[in-house]
Amino acid sequence: MMNFIQRIGKSLMFPIATLPAAALLLRLGQPDLLNVPLIAAAGDGIIGNLALIFAIGIAMGFAHDNSGGAALAGAVGFLVLTSALKAVDESINMGVFGGIISGIVAGVLYNRFYNIKLPDFLAFFGGRRFVPIVTAAAMTVLAGVLFFAWPPIQHVIDSIGNWVLGAGTLGVGAYGFLNRLLIPTGLHHVINTVVWFDFGTFTDASGEVVKGEINRFLKGDPTAGPFLSGFFPIMMFGLPAACLAMYAAAKKEKKAIVGGMLFSIAFTSFLTGITEPIEFAFMFLSPVLYVVHALLTGASMIVSYMFDVHHGFGFSAGAIDYVLNYGLAQNPLTLLVIGLVFGVIYFVVFYFLIVKLDLKTPGREDDEDMVEDTAVYSDDIVEVKAYHTIEALGGLDNIQAIDYCTTRLRLTVKNSDVVDEKELKRYGAMGYMKISKTNVQVVIGTAVEFLAEAMKRRMKNGNPAPKTEESMELDTQPHSVKALPESDFHMPIDGDIIELSEVPDEVFAKEMMGPGFGIMPKGKTIHSPIDGKVVSVFPTNHAIGLETDTGVEVLIHVGLDTVKLNGKGFELLVENGQLIQRGDALLNIDLDYIKANAPSVVTPVIFTNVEKANLHILKKGFQRKGTDSIVKVDE
Missing domain, CATH: 3.30.1360.60 (Glucose permease domain IIB)
Structure with a gap:
């Protein structure tokens, strides 16, 4: 059952992913922004058909191979269900629940019948083509059942929704707490769907009735937003402050290692509202710390409610949605003040608990555990x-x-x-x-x-x-490496030296291969930067491994994803095992071809058996081929 519910939660992400586009179009088309009804109507085309989109997305998510055939069956199932119910009772409106049910049924039936074989005279309708047919039949039967079953179910849902909406601080606080608490199981998507797309009703200027906190907010309902507002202080300020606390609590020698990662996930949370990378950094290290986070989220919801803040989002409570929907919000500036206060609270509480409980957050791991x-x-x-x-x-x-x-x-x-x-x-x-x-x-x-x-x-x-x-996994055993004086390494090609962290490839940028630097090449030939020998030439000639006479290993990798060029654009001038001297030509490169056919020409130069602390980059910016004092390696 847990797995089944989690699959629903996962599948909900397909249709929910359409919301940013809908919110952007709907908002930009409003009179206080671009005042273009066509753009607003385009966004409303998504918001107004969310139930159908849910049916399509969930069916595709449930299908074992995410097939478009399942998506079609989901759409067919929803159309059959809604049309059948409307024919017998026009007052029945299942909203997004109709889409969810249709998507689940279609996805389950797809997995059961996608490879069914029928008699030869019906063979055309076999396999995936059979799925929309059996889905239509199943939804017809289900419509008959729901004609009797859905009104009391909807009454219960409406009663719960009205209670939660009318419960004030208790309702918003409980929702905020549960929203964070359920993240480890993924079930927060389920309660979010109910609150965001079903709770509450609002009739807009055109007479259309919309349901759900997000839909009502985007349509201008002045009562909507309390179940969304309180997330902004947490995602824009609280969790980034938690990252700052983890950085401050990290061991001094490891701050440089974890600083970039913590800044990256903190900025992602601030800008987009995606918080899970941060939450999983401490979720299992200390359940107490995570419960505190959930309680603070509930508290933020309550404080925002008490200050009568009404703000909302189309995707998540990050800075993008904050700015985009600023014109629809009530008291939006108050959120910034609340956010700063919660940022301070998060930093103090997290730093205290991390240090007091000696939690092994990033940068505090014991060496033997790393x-x-x-x-x-x-x-x-x-x-x-x-x-x-x-x-x-x-x-x-x-x-x-x-x-x-x-x-x-x-x-x-x-x-x-x-x-x-x-x-x-x-x-x-x-x-x-x-x-x-x-x-x-x-x-x-x-x-x-x-x-x-x-x-x-x-x-x-x-x-x-x-x-x-x-x-291949490079040898991670200790090496006996002697020093490489700065005079023994020369620039291999004309170009600009950049930091390895600026190379747009995580393998190099995160130093998974080892420390080094990048070159934006401006020449046509790669020359040997060292005295030694060629120890490896990759089959596609885009990368060469060298070793100095003192045992320092150097990898020169021309461009990114250039293995896919299959050797085109490269002319190898040496062979594996060949002895070389500084300045010897290694490889001719066609920069124009590489620029046109590869993501980047940036050329990482990696020291694969050197500790980061022992490598010193001495120069940056443009350097001519043959320039010395580029780097040095301590013994």
């Missing part, structure tokens, strides 16, 4: 992460189903006890949660969709180990 960096070399890092994530989850035999929502993988496994949490975090996971013996969730971040789809592809193909040198 996972060694495993440098994975791949132009398509997602594929490599997918391989290792599957293995860390217990392999093909242990994984039964892969789903995902905004930031996390939702997985059904045979035995959660065999999942290796350290391995998951080694390959990029921000957090891990064991829901039950057979259900786990892995927090990845906003790129989770790409990882999940890569995992699904690999599951079908037996998850073969990456075969190319691009995906």
Whole structure:
């Protein structure tokens, strides 16, 4: 049952993802902004058909392969249900619940009948084509049942909704507390859907009746917003302040390591309202800390309500929605004051509890508990992460189903006890949660969709180990490396030196390969920066590994994702094992071709067996080929 409900929560993210577009169009078209009725009507086309969109999105989410055939069946099911109910009683309006029910039925039937075989004379209607047919039949029967069953169900829902809406501080506070408390299970999507799209009614200027806190707010209902306003102080100020507290509490020698990550997830929360990467950073380290966070969210909802703030969002309570819907809000500036106060409270409370309870938040881990960096070399890092994530989850035999929502993988496994949490975090996971013996969730971040789809592809193909040198794990055993004086390393090509963190690829930017720097090349030939030998040449000639006479390993990788060029644009001038001297030509490159066919020409220069503390970048900006004093390596 838990897995079934979680699948509903996950599937709700498909239709909910349309809300930012709807809110943007609807808002921009209003008289106080662009005053273009066409744009407003375009946004209203989404808001006014949310139930149908829910039916389509949930059906697709429930389908084992996210098929468009399931989506069509969901739409057919909803149209059959609403038309049948309207024919017998026009007063029955199921709203988004009609879409949710239709989507679930269509998704379940798709998984059951997508490969059904019919007799030859009916073969055309077999397989996926059969699903909309059986869905239409099922929804016709269900419409007959709901004709009798839905009115009392709707009465109960309306009664609960009216109580919550009329409960004042108790209602908004309880909702805010439960909204955060249910995040670990993913069930917050379920209660959000009820509050956002069903509670309350409002008749707009055109006579249309709309339901739900978000819809009513965007349509100009002056009573809407209390169940949305209180999230802004938490997402824009509170949780970013929690990140600041985690940074302040981190060990001095580790602040540089965790600072970038904490700033990134804090800014994401402030700007977009996506908070799960932050919450999973402390959720399982201290349930007490997380309950405090849930209580503070409820308190923010109550305070916003007491100050009569009415603000809302189309997606989440970040700065984008705050600014976009500012003109519709009541007392919006008050939210900034409340946010600053809660920011101070979050910082003080989190810092105190982290230090007092000695919580192992980012940057406070014991050295023996930290996972060694495993440098994975791949132009398509997602594929490599997918391989290792599957293995860390217990392999093909242990994984039964892969789903995902905004930031996390939702997985059904045979035995959660065999999942290796350290391995998951080694390959990029921000957090891990064991829901039950057979259900786990892995927090990845906003790129989770790409990882999940890569995992699904690999599951079908037996998850073969990456075969190319691009995906090998570099040796992480200690090396005996001597110093590299600054005079022994020369600039390999004309170009601008940039920090590695500015390279637009997380493998390099996060130093998964090792420390180094990037070059924006402006020449046509890569020259050897060191005396030594060529130790590896990748098959597509876009990257060369070198080793100095003193044992320092240097990788020069021309461009990003250039493995996909299959060698075009590169002319190799040396061979593997060849002895080289500083200034020897290694590789001719066609910059124009690479610019036109690769994401970037930026060229990372990585020291793969050197500790970050031992590498010193001495120059930045434009440097000529052959310039020395670029870097030095301490012994």
